[in-house]
Amino acid sequence: MGISLKDEIRRVFRVLLYIGDHESSSITDISRNLGIHRAQIYTVLDALIDLKLVRKSLGKGIPRRVTLSLTHEGRRLYECLKEINVT
Numbered sequence: 799m800g801i802s803l804k805d806e807i808r809r810v811f812r813v814l815l816y817i818g819d820h821e822s823s824s825i826t827d828i829s830r831n832l833g834i835h836r837a838q839i840y841t842v843l844d845a846l847i848d849l850k851l852v853r854k855s856l857g858k859g860i861p862r863r864v865t866l867s868l869t870h871e872g873r874r875l876y877e878c879l880k881e882i883n884v885t
Contacts, residue, residue: 818876
């Protein structure tokens with residue numbers, strides 16, 4: 799049996815909340831700390847970026863590190879989720 803819609807939504811919220819709690823997170827950080835496979839993180843991030851809730855930036859160091867942060871709309875959703883205590 800595949801993953802349920804409820805589980806998928808929970809995963810999306812967990813990623814959004816993690817990025818809100820840890821600005822400038824990397825994909826590796828999210829994967830390691832949430833225990834979600836990197837391939838699944840990419841799928842979630844693509845959706846969050848398409849919805850303009852998360853932005854992806856390229857760091858200045860070498861090797862370059864992709865960092866993730868919330869957009870203004872992403873921050874608003876993050877605050878709502880925190881307020882209703884979604885985990």
